[in-house]
Amino acid sequence: MMKWVHLLLVLAGFCWSQTSVADTAAAFTDGTAFGKANTGKTKGQITTDNATGAIPNYTTTDSASSYYLDGKGSLTAPAAGDVNNCTTTKGDADADAYVHGKCEGVRMIMQDPGKKNVMFPINKTTDPLMVKRNAVKADPDSYLGSLTTTGNYSGCVEKTITQPDSYTTEVCDQFLKRVDKTCQEILSVTVTKVTSCTGVSLSGAPSGGYYTTTASCGATEELGAVFTLNVAPPYQIHHHKWNSDYYGITRYLSKGAPFDVTQYMAVTYKGWQWEHARVVWDGVDTVTVFGNPGNMGGPLYPYYTIKINGGWQLNYNYTDTWDDQCAALKARLP
Structure with missing residues (x-):
C-alpha cells in the first residue's frame, strides 16, 4: 500500500x-x-x-x-x-x-x-x-x-473516536456605528395682544369758572382717551358774536400723537366779550388748557394743566409650543 x-x-x-x-x-x-x-x-x-x-x-x-x-x-x-x-x-x-x-x-x-x-x-x-x-x-x-482486482474497496471501516471533544472560545465585540444625525427642536411662540380700558381720570382739573373738562376711554386703544372742553353753565357757547350754539372742543388723546388746537369758546352778552380756548396735548399724559384774552381784555379763565390717568392698557400673553423632532434619536441613546 x-x-x-x-x-x-x-x-x-x-x-x-x-x-x-x-x-x-x-x-x-x-x-x-x-x-x-x-x-x-x-x-x-x-x-x-x-x-x-x-x-x-x-x-x-x-x-x-x-x-x-x-x-x-x-x-x-x-x-x-x-x-x-x-x-x-x-x-x-x-x-x-x-x-x-x-x-x-x-x-x-x-x-x-x-x-x-x-x-x-x-x-x-x-x-x-x-x-x-x-x-x-x-x-x-x-x-x-x-x-482494485478483488472487488469493492474495503479500506473504509467504522472507528470509535476516543479523543475528547474540543471547545474553542471565540470573543467578538459589537459596537454601535457612530453616525452624525441632525434634528430640530422648534419653539413656536404665540403672542396674543390683550387690551383693556378701566376708565380715565383727570388730575389738576379746576372746578367752577367758565370751563368744564371730562375724559373717557376711546373707542379703541389706538384712539386712547377722549378729552372734552366745554363752557360751564349757565354760560352758553356762541360762535363769535352770533346767538348760535357752538360745540366745545372734543379730541382723542392718542399716545405719540400730540396736537395744539385753538377755537372760539365763550361769548358773553355783557360787553360782547369772547374768549379763544386753546388745548395742547403732549402725546404722553398731559393736557394744557389756555384761556386767551377776548376783546375786552383779560382771559375769562386762567391757564391750567391736566394729567390724564388710566385709559387703554396694552398687555401681551405668550404661549410656548415645542415641536421636538429629536425624540426618535434620543430614544436610541444608551
Whole structure:
C-alpha cells in the first residue's frame, strides 16, 4: 500500500507541474497523458528490493507514520514545523531537488497567498481533479472498486473516536456605528395682544369758572382717551358774536400723537366779550388748557394743566409650543 500511495503522489506531481498553462483542462489532459506514458516504465522499476532506488525518499520506516496514530493523531504540529523549516531557509539550502520543489511551493504560498490563485486558477466545479474528488467523496465504494482486482474497496471501516471533544472560545465585540444625525427642536411662540380700558381720570382739573373738562376711554386703544372742553353753565357757547350754539372742543388723546388746537369758546352778552380756548396735548399724559384774552381784555379763565390717568392698557400673553423632532434619536441613546 505504501508503494501505491507514492505512485499516486508522483503522478499528481506530474499533473501539478503543468497547471501553469492558461487552459487548466488542457493542462490536466497533458499531465494525464504524460503520467500514463510513464506508468509502465515506472511501475516496472518498483520492486520489493528496488523501491528505494525507484521512488525518491521511499522508506519502510517513514517518521511521518507516527503522526497518524491510527487516525487519532493530529497533523497540525508537524505541518507547522514543516512550513517553518521551509520559510526560515533559503532555496539553496534545501537538501535535494525534491525538498527544494516542496519548499518552493510552501514559500510562494506563505509569502503571497493570493498568488497561487493567479498562477493555478482552479474551477472547483469543473476542474477534472475536483470532479474526481467529488465523485469519490459521494460514493467511495463504487468509485474505488474499479481500482482494485478483488472487488469493492474495503479500506473504509467504522472507528470509535476516543479523543475528547474540543471547545474553542471565540470573543467578538459589537459596537454601535457612530453616525452624525441632525434634528430640530422648534419653539413656536404665540403672542396674543390683550387690551383693556378701566376708565380715565383727570388730575389738576379746576372746578367752577367758565370751563368744564371730562375724559373717557376711546373707542379703541389706538384712539386712547377722549378729552372734552366745554363752557360751564349757565354760560352758553356762541360762535363769535352770533346767538348760535357752538360745540366745545372734543379730541382723542392718542399716545405719540400730540396736537395744539385753538377755537372760539365763550361769548358773553355783557360787553360782547369772547374768549379763544386753546388745548395742547403732549402725546404722553398731559393736557394744557389756555384761556386767551377776548376783546375786552383779560382771559375769562386762567391757564391750567391736566394729567390724564388710566385709559387703554396694552398687555401681551405668550404661549410656548415645542415641536421636538429629536425624540426618535434620543430614544436610541444608551
